[in-house]
Amino acid sequence: MNPPWITALKKEFTAELRAKQGITTSGLFGLMAVAACGFASSIEKPGPGLAAGLLSVILLFVSTVAIPRIFIAEQEQGTFDLYRQWASPTAIFLGKLLFAAAQMILISLMVGAIYVAMVAPELKIPWLYWVGTILFGIAASNVLCIAGSLVMGAANRWILAGVISLPLTFPLVFMGVGLLRVAFGEGTLNGGFINLIGLLGYAIAPIGLGPFLAESLWNEANTEDRKGLQGQGATESQWEGR
Amino acid sequence: MNPRLLIAGLLGVVMTGYIYSVPDARLFRDPAMARILFTHVPSAFVASIFFVVAAWAGLQVLGKGRVLHRARLHAAVELGALFAGFTMATGILFSRVQWGEWWHNDPRQTSFLIVLLSYLALLGLRGAFSDPEKRDKTTAAYAVALLLPAIFLTFIYPRLPHVAQQSFHPSTTIPKGELDTAYQIGLWGNVTAFLVLAFFVYGLRVRQELHSRALENLDDHLADSHHDSPDSRVRRPVAVRRED
Numbered sequence: 031m032n033p034p035w036i037t038a039l040k041k042e043f044t045a046e047l048r049a050k051q052g053i054t055t056s057g058l059f060g061l062m063a064v065a066a067c068g069f070a071s072s073i074e075k076p077g078p079g080l081a082a083g084l085l086s087v088i089l090l091f092v093s094t095v096a097i098p099r100i101f102i103a104e105q106e107q108g109t110f111d112l113y114r115q116w117a118s119p120t121a122i123f124l125g126k127l128l129f130a131a132a133q134m135i136l137i138s139l140m141v142g143a144i145y146v147a148m149v150a151p152e153l154k155i156p157w158l159y160w161v162g163t164i165l166f167g168i169a170a171s172n173v174l175c176i177a178g179s180l181v182m183g184a185a186n187r188w189i190l191a192g193v194i195s196l197p198l199t200f201p202l203v204f205m206g207v208g209l210l211r212v213a214f215g216e217g218t219l220n221g222g223f224i225n226l227i228g229l230l231g232y233a234i235a236p237i238g239l240g241p242f243l244a245e246s247l248w249n250e251a252n253t254e255d256r257k258g259l260q261g262q263g264a265t266e267s268q269w270e271g272r
Numbered sequence: 273m274n275p276r277l278l279i280a281g282l283l284g285v286v287m288t289g290y291i292y293s294v295p296d297a298r299l300f301r302d303p304a305m306a307r308i309l310f311t312h313v314p315s316a317f318v319a320s321i322f323f324v325v326a327a328w329a330g331l332q333v334l335g336k337g338r339v340l341h342r343a344r345l346h347a348a349v350e351l352g353a354l355f356a357g358f359t360m361a362t363g364i365l366f367s368r369v370q371w372g373e374w375w376h377n378d379p380r381q382t383s384f385l386i387v388l389l390s391y392l393a394l395l396g397l398r399g400a401f402s403d404p405e406k407r408d409k410t411t412a413a414y415a416v417a418l419l420l421p422a423i424f425l426t427f428i429y430p431r432l433p434h435v436a437q438q439s440f441h442p443s444t445t446i447p448k449g450e451l452d453t454a455y456q457i458g459l460w461g462n463v464t465a466f467l468v469l470a471f472f473v474y475g476l477r478v479r480q481e482l483h484s485r486a487l488e489n490l491d492d493h494l495a496d497s498h499h500d501s502p503d504s505r506v507r508r509p510v511a512v513r514r515e516d
Contacts, residue, residue, distance in 0.1 A: 176417050180410050184400035194397050197390035198417060201424040235420070243413040246334035247406075 038125025
């Protein structure tokens with residue numbers, strides 16, 4: 031018998047293969063963003079720093095569109111309560127996180143390839159470009175899974191997902207730009223490695239933090255103690271004692 | 273009188289007098305305006321402390337979920353955002369006087385703007401939940417998740433060598449002890465005054481939140497015990513007369 035998170039992952043893949051909405055629309059969005067950049071830059075190729083920045087921003091916006099949807103759609107379809115009865119919050123979160131990472135790897139490869147063909151200047155270190163693009167996609171996906179899990183029950187959740195995602199991803203953009211500009215031939219390989227390790231850390235951190243937050247947010251048993259507090263003007267020490 | 277308020281008031285009076293007694297700073301475009309340091313740096317200091325307090329309270333809310341921790345979380349988030357806003361406002365004023373532009377695109381200015389926007393996003397997220405339980409827990413989770421980017425943007429990013437080279441912000445003056453003694457006394461005196469005042473307000477806000485929740489629970493209790501009155505959050509359907 032599979033561990034619950036593998037079953038949750040299979041469920042995500044099955045749902046995606048049935049509807050084919052997430053990858054198709056997010057991939058299309060990425061392609062259109064690259065085409066827009068190509069259109070804006072016309073026949074001029076951007077410099078290494080700008081090229082790295084543009085690709086990071088494209089990947090960031092693609093992930094902002096693609097990842098929170100995995101969580102929000104569950105709430106909007108009304109399937110989340112049933113899902114939660116079947117699996118633990120950790121299993122659900124990990125299943126969704128792994129599915130989101132797989133989706134972003136695919137989209138990053140596609141966007142990265144078209145970006146090189148249409149917009150980017152000549153690649154100086156191709157392997158670093160591909161490692162950086164994929165790692166950036168995974169890190170963005172993992173961070174945005176946290177944002178997606180937070181906004182599930184909120185009003186205006188679609189717009190709010192974007193608003194709360196961006197602050198969490200600014201360090202990621204900084205490291206992504208630092209890494210990709212080296213791949214385009216600006217900066218030292220040593221600096222590129224430092225950013226690579228930073229990105230790796232940023233990709234791993236949500237795997238530890240996310241399940242903890244999901245257990246706290248989605249576990250109905252772990253709820254309020256405020257119902258028992260009927261007294262007026264309780265002092266701080268009385269509240270502390272509870 | 274509350275001793276913390278008394279201490280904050282006395283410190284405030286002493287420090288205000290002191291600020292005007294220190295000599296103008298050299299090497300400044302407008303030497304008198306260097307005194308903005310006495311409000312700008314303490315605000316940033318207090319804001320950073322409240323971000324850590326909010327994350328710590330957030331962890332406690334997610335773990336134990338006690339009402340006191342919830343009240344502390346909300347108070348810390350609000351005061352953190354308030355002092356971050358004050359830091360930003362004084363920074364913009366300094367930018368105008370010293371660098372000639374309201375917005376200089378200095379890396380330090382931009383990174384702190386992102387921190388401020390992050391905490392405004394946190395307040396936005398908090399306002400998007402009508403259920404208090406979900407509101408508390410989501411605010412707590414986001415406050416915890418924001419700590420790492422906030423530390424990166426406030427302390428690490430502006431000090432990276434290639435970023436520091438581009439910045440005009442005098443970030444190394446205080447750590448390297450390059451500040452004049454008179455200014456050092458003024459600065460740390462003001463940091464203390466700001467901290468005392470901020471934690472006094474924080475204590476008040478925590479108590480206010482606790483009383484507000486206690487009243488809300490009492491209201492619910494009274495509504496439950498008198499079965500004729502509905503919960504205040506329940507909206508009764510209203511009959512609409514047909515006009516034939």
